[in-house]
Amino acid sequence: MGExxxxxxxxxxxxxxxxxxxxxxxxxxxxxxxxxxxxxxxxLYSDRDVLTLQKIVSLKVLGYPLEQIADMICKPTFDxxxxxxxxxxKKAFEEKKEQIEAAITSIxxxxxILEEEGEVDSAVLMSLIxxxxxxxxxxxxxxxxxxxxxxxxxxxxxxxxxxxxxKAYVQLSKEVKRLFGKPFDDPEVQKLILDYMKATMEFxxxxxxxxxxxxxxxxxxxxxxxxxSPFTPEEEAWLNQAMEYCMTHRHFMPPEDGERK
Amino acid sequence: MGExxxxxxxxxxxxxxxxxxxxxxxxxxxxxxxxxxxxxxxxLYSDRDVLTLQKIVSLKVLGYPLEQIADMICKPTFDxxxxxxxxxxKKAFEEKKEQIEAAITSIxxxxxILEEEGEVDSAVLMSLIxxxxxxxxxxxxxxxxxxxxxxxxxxxxxxxxxxxxxKAYVQLSKEVKRLFGKPFDDPEVQKLILDYMKATMEFxxxxxxxxxxxxxxxxxxxxxxxxxSPFTPEEEAWLNQAMEYCMTHRHFMPPEDGERK
DNA sequence: GCTTGCACCTCCAGTTACGTCAGGAGGTAG
DNA sequence: CTACCTCCTGACGTAACTGGAGGTGCAAGC
Numbered sequence: 001m002g003e004x005x006x007x008x009x010x011x012x013x014x015x016x017x018x019x020x021x022x023x024x025x026x027x028x029x030x031x032x033x034x035x036x037x038x039x040x041x042x043x044l045y046s047d048r049d050v051l052t053l054q055k056i057v058s059l060k061v062l063g064y065p066l067e068q069i070a071d072m073i074c075k076p077t078f079d080x081x082x083x084x085x086x087x088x089x090k091k092a093f094e095e096k097k098e099q100i101e102a103a104i105t106s107i108x109x110x111x112x113i114l115e116e117e118g119e120v121d122s123a124v125l126m127s128l129i130x131x132x133x134x135x136x137x138x139x140x141x142x143x144x145x146x147x148x149x150x151x152x153x154x155x156x157x158x159x160x161x162x163x164x165x166x167k168a169y170v171q172l173s174k175e176v177k178r179l180f181g182k183p184f185d186d187p188e189v190q191k192l193i194l195d196y197m198k199a200t201m202e203f204x205x206x207x208x209x210x211x212x213x214x215x216x217x218x219x220x221x222x223x224x225x226x227x228x229s230p231f232t233p234e235e236e237a238w239l240n241q242a243m244e245y246c247m248t249h250r251h252f253m254p255p256e257d258g259e260r261k
Numbered sequence: 262m263g264e265x266x267x268x269x270x271x272x273x274x275x276x277x278x279x280x281x282x283x284x285x286x287x288x289x290x291x292x293x294x295x296x297x298x299x300x301x302x303x304x305l306y307s308d309r310d311v312l313t314l315q316k317i318v319s320l321k322v323l324g325y326p327l328e329q330i331a332d333m334i335c336k337p338t339f340d341x342x343x344x345x346x347x348x349x350x351k352k353a354f355e356e357k358k359e360q361i362e363a364a365i366t367s368i369x370x371x372x373x374i375l376e377e378e379g380e381v382d383s384a385v386l387m388s389l390i391x392x393x394x395x396x397x398x399x400x401x402x403x404x405x406x407x408x409x410x411x412x413x414x415x416x417x418x419x420x421x422x423x424x425x426x427x428k429a430y431v432q433l434s435k436e437v438k439r440l441f442g443k444p445f446d447d448p449e450v451q452k453l454i455l456d457y458m459k460a461t462m463e464f465x466x467x468x469x470x471x472x473x474x475x476x477x478x479x480x481x482x483x484x485x486x487x488x489x490s491p492f493t494p495e496e497e498a499w500l501n502q503a504m505e506y507c508m509t510h511r512h513f514m515p516p517e518d519g520e521r522k
Numbered sequence: 523g524c525t526t527g528c529a530c531c532t533c534c535a536g537t538t539a540c541g542t543c544a545g546g547a548g549g550t551a552g
Numbered sequence: 553c554t555a556c557c558t559c560c561t562g563a564c565g566t567a568a569c570t571g572g573a574g575g576t577g578c579a580a581g582c
Contacts, residue, residue, distance in 0.1 A: 021541060055384070101358070122338055130319055
């Protein structure tokens with residue numbers, strides 16, 4: 001009557017879906033220590049061990065490390081005192097989830113761009129990814145120092161709009177890299193600069209530009225650091241000079257600060 | 262003119278937000294190997310290194326391991342050939358996301374239960390978590406061998422319904438553990454059994470019960486393994502005997518298979 | 523001239539939760 | 553008798569770092 005069914009490790013492993021090695025490990029760290037056959041030394045798992053293992057895997061999915069689990073499985077009940085740590089686990093999971101969602105968004109946009117373009121400069125693609133990743137931070141940063149409607153206009157774009165911007169961004173960067181080093185009065189360079197500024201205008205919008213011009217220097221320096229540039233310092237210098245040239249020779253609407261970092 | 266600004270590791274670390282230790286590590290594994298000052302041995306990072314590091318972190322968020330990243334950063338452009346691996350990364354991320362979502366659901370339900378009950382037997386809580394975790398598997402399993410409307414009725418419950426079921430489940434399990442060992446003709450035990458069966462009926466629904474009775478034995482054995490029981494084998498045996506007693510003495514609607522495993 | 527502090531260096535070890543051998547024991551089937 | 557199966561222990565490998573010990577070079581303060 002008192003004979004309870006015992007399982008060898010292989011059987012137990014199959015019943016519970018936990019690998020033999022994992023069971024060895026749990027025994028080793030004292031998390032689940034089954035009886036041992038006195039002569040053969042084989043581990044003998046009981047039905048109680050099934051329950052304990054269930055506890056272990058359940059607590060594992062809640063995000064607890066094995067060391068903490070070892071403390072928890074002793075107690076026969078759980079009480080509200082646990083909620084404090086549960087909230088922490090939840091917060092950690094939610095952060096991870098956001099990261100994963102950002103990663104999926106990045107991947108989707110990169111896939112689309114690559115399909116449309118075929119081949120893209122790696123630095124351009126990487127700066128695109130960075131901007132997607134930091135979009136949330138950027139939004140928060142902006143909300144602290146710009147009017148809400150400006151932020152909304154800047155960041156709440158539809159999917160197609162975003163795709164269009166991605167494409168425009170890639171195209172323009174490609175042009176910059178193609179024309180890099182040419183003289184500023186080259187008509188192609190002139191066109192590039194005009195396109196570049198037009199795209200920036202369209203993207204940013206008028207109110208936003210005004211808002212940025214009212215920011216202090218420190219803030220706008222921080223702003224450009226949010227957008228990692230896909231250009232080498234040389235390309236960047238060339239681009240700035242070309243813009244300056246263009247503006248002085250065309251009397252193109254001058255932003256009060258010619259420098260782009 | 263050719264003098265490019267170089268950064269010491271501390272400065273570089275602050276500019277890029279990557280820890281000094283990580284930069285050491287990337288140097289060690291040959292991922293980002295800056296110039297070194299010939300006498301002091303200090304690492305000297307250039308502006309190009311900024312771009313490289315940007316690539317590294319961007320590829321890292323896409324889920325690539327550092328070893329692969331090392332191969333990728335050599336190439337100046339990326340092309341559609343990358344999409345194949347990007348789809349894989351995406352799928353992996355989506356799986357992780359689902360796991361995390363299941364974990365968050367579990368945590369939420371556990372928090373609610375603990376708040377309402379104050380204290381809950383750990384085995385009961387753990388089996389609840391297991392059932393939440395395996396809900397997706399269970400659904401798939403059921404869809405392969407039961408009519409769709411049965412599955413829907415069983416699993417597509419509203420949030421409140423789920424909460425109510427959780428509570429009922431906890432309450433009944435508590436009762437089982439409290440009354441365990443008492444004689445079967447005890448009025449409390451009788452009431453427990455009736456409640457237990459009524460709750461099961463309500464939860465499962467009539468059609469579902471009929472559907473289950475038509476299943477073959479193998480399948481229904483697999484089914485109970487999907488729901489890990491929160492009871493010890495002794496409690497389980499007692500409960501089964503109590504149910505049998507109750508049915509024979511009350512002529513309560515008898516399921517063709519008295520055993521609950 | 524000596525000490526203190528700082529930023530940097532290298533080398534070694536530890537982390538999590540296992541996976542993957544290697545070598546050996548005991549029992550059974552052909 | 554050998555092959556095979558399941559079990560054992562023990563040791564090393566993994567990814568992407570983090571941490572600490574112990575040492576160097578340099579500038580400032582006493």
